[in-house]
Amino acid sequence: MLLEVKNLYFNYQTDKTLFQNLNLNVDEGQIIALAGESGCGKSTLLSLIYGLMDWQNGEIIFDGQKLLGPKGNLVPGEAQMKFVAQNYDLMPYGTVYDNVGKYISNINLKSKKEKVDELLDVVGLTEYAKVIPKNLSGGQQQRVAIARALAVLPKLLLLDEPFSNLDFSRKFELRDKLFNYVRQNKMSLLISTHNLEEVLPWADKIVVLQQGRLIQNDSPKETYENPYNDYVAKLLGEVNIFSDEEKTQFNLSKKHYFPHQIKVAENGVEATVLESLFAGSHYRNRLKINDKSIVIYTPNSISGKVFLGF
Ligand SMILES: Nc1ncnc2c1ncn2[C@@H]1O[C@H](COP(=O)(O)OP(=O)(O)OP(=O)(O)O)[C@@H](O)[C@H]1O
Numbered sequence: 001m002l003l004e005v006k007n008l009y010f011n012y013q014t015d016k017t018l019f020q021n022l023n024l025n026v027d028e029g030q031i032i033a034l035a036g037e038s039g040c041g042k043s044t045l046l047s048l049i050y051g052l053m054d055w056q057n058g059e060i061i062f063d064g065q066k067l068l069g070p071k072g073n074l075v076p077g078e079a080q081m082k083f084v085a086q087n088y089d090l091m092p093y094g095t096v097y098d099n100v101g102k103y104i105s106n107i108n109l110k111s112k113k114e115k116v117d118e119l120l121d122v123v124g125l126t127e128y129a130k131v132i133p134k135n136l137s138g139g140q141q142q143r144v145a146i147a148r149a150l151a152v153l154p155k156l157l158l159l160d161e162p163f164s165n166l167d168f169s170r171k172f173e174l175r176d177k178l179f180n181y182v183r184q185n186k187m188s189l190l191i192s193t194h195n196l197e198e199v200l201p202w203a204d205k206i207v208v209l210q211q212g213r214l215i216q217n218d219s220p221k222e223t224y225e226n227p228y229n230d231y232v233a234k235l236l237g238e239v240n241i242f243s244d245e246e247k248t249q250f251n252l253s254k255k256h257y258f259p260h261q262i263k264v265a266e267n268g269v270e271a272t273v274l275e276s277l278f279a280g281s282h283y284r285n286r287l288k289i290n291d292k293s294i295v296i297y298t299p300n301s302i303s304g305k306v307f308l309g310f
Pocket residue numbers: 012013018036037038039040041042043044045194
């Protein structure tokens with residue numbers, strides 16, 4: 001076990017506890033997605049693990065050592081651990097090259113240059129090596145911070161919403177390269193996100209936080225097939241949620257159906273198509289079953305009355 005968070009208690013204000021008895025484990029080489037909506041405590045948890053704040057009770061054990069938090073450490077941050085927070089914290093007057101190479105030794109400048117070049121390629125910033133962060137977009141600064149953290153090959157990398165400032169095409173490219181780099185170098189990764197679709201293919205486990213409580217800790221497949229509640233289901237993308245009465249009424253086996261899981265069939269539950277819109281890889285259709293509004297994806301446009309198979 002590389003990281004163990006045991007019975008953690010933490011609050012910002014004395015009258016309001018954020019974490020109550022929180023437990024979390026990260027194995028060596030594991031990629032864990034820490035998911036939850038804005039304000040659930042993702043950034044706080046990462047900051048506590050990295051040692052930026054003191055907690056009230058419980059233990060954080062990293063690589064066999066009990067961590068002490070800022071009270072016990074003069075310099076915040078743990079050796080062998082790197083944290084890319086949402087403020088990036090770059091050297092404003094150093095170039096992108098300087099920033100990425102900040103923690104790489106100068107003893108062998110040739111190997112340092114090779115390393116920085118490799119990392120700039122990973123984050124897609126090769127052409128920006130000589131630019132200073134002030135002249136970069138938010139998304140580019142975010143990528144510099146990621147490259148700088150990867151440079152030291154930490155045992156544990158903590159990334160706080162690393163794709164939040166990236167446009168769609170960049171996101172795909174960076175994800176592939178980043179996760180491959182992490183796997184190849186056998187790092188462990190704890191990555192926070194409010195959108196599970198972004199990390200599902202790469203994560204070994206999904207840990208879901210709701211108002212400071214860890215409510216689900218499963219593989220991506222298990223989480224997708226059996227979301228613990230509506231909150232988890234919504235983190236996985238657009239979803240149809242059925243009440244217990246609706247479940248009985250339509251004879252459904254579960255509560256949550258993603259739009260591609262409901263099919264137009266020869267017979268089944270009758271529904272009326274309200275609209276059918278082209279959405280690229282599919283048509284996105286809004287339908288009504290009696291008073292219940294649902295969304296399904298189909299390969300072709302649909303209209304009128306249809307039967308649905310669940
Ligand atoms: N310095 C602070 N003092 C008091 N309360 C805080 C402080 N920082 C955060 N909080 C509160 O703690 C809770 C958790 O915040 P946190 O930033 O960890 O959430 P998050 O899940 O990372 O959100 P986001 O995705 O928006 O960054 C929120 O209710 C927030 O308002």
